[in-house]
Amino acid sequence: MRKLFPYPWMTLVLWVVWMLLNETLAVSHALLGAVLAIFMPLMTRAMYVHGRMKVKKLWLAVLVATRVVVDITVSCWKVCKIILGTKQARSRSGFITIRLNIRSVYGMTILASIVNSTPGTVWTELSDDNRILLVHLLDLNEEQEFRRIFHERYEKPLMEIFE
Template sequence: MKRWLPFPLISAFLLAMWLLLNETVAPGHWLLGVAFAWAVPYFTRQMQPVRALKVRRPLIIAQLFCVVLFDICRSCIAVSLVILGPAKRRQNSGFMTVPLDIQAPHGLAALACILCCTPGTVWVELSADRRQLMLHILDLHDEEWWTHTIKQRYETPLRMIFE
């Protein structure tokens, strides 16, 4: 049954939505809805993401959340000062690469969310071997400081959580 109907709840939802959107329960729409509700999950089953992990180390998750929240607030102030400050200060932006140790897909996704949500940093590219991360930093004053900050404040706790 799982082979022919890989995600029964999604199929039931799709069928219900089909009937609601067409505003009819005519036999032809039931037939089209069943075909649609079966075909979409069946043909997209290979595109499903990696299974979610169990929550491990909730204390570290809470600590990481507080660190990220603090860093976002601090970064908002710093970015505001860069934007509203003198024009010559804006010339410090640039690209840098950070070596990565984390390999877990969920950990990389969490790191991407953290870095993209922090004002002044943008995740640009991840190398094919997942060992190098390219970032754009609005106020790139010291690459070593940024590398140390990312590895110690974000990557280390994420490795403890996901690996």
């Protein structure tokens, strides 16, 4: 069974996304979606060089996802205020470095997605040893707050989930 479905959750998610994108429950779409959902993980399994992702605390993953949605919404409003505000407010952007403690490749990938999805921040560079992260912030007045949120609300929970 594992040979046909090496990543069963991915297969299920691909099939559900296919059905949602097509907005129909027609048998032809369901079958085509099932074929694609079964064969895509089979054809791409050579790319999974880091092994299977193991989520240790699913409830914490849901909590982090909820936090991300709330923080992105709040950040959208802050970015709007900066962009529509004074020229001085727009001139406070710059780069900061953050020391990373997370080691999981999957955790880092999700952390990068969170940073890049949040308006006003961009993950720009990771050191060769994966210890120092360079981030561009639109508002450097919140540098310390960003570091605190980054470590407490995202990095630590992701370490609990994946390590």
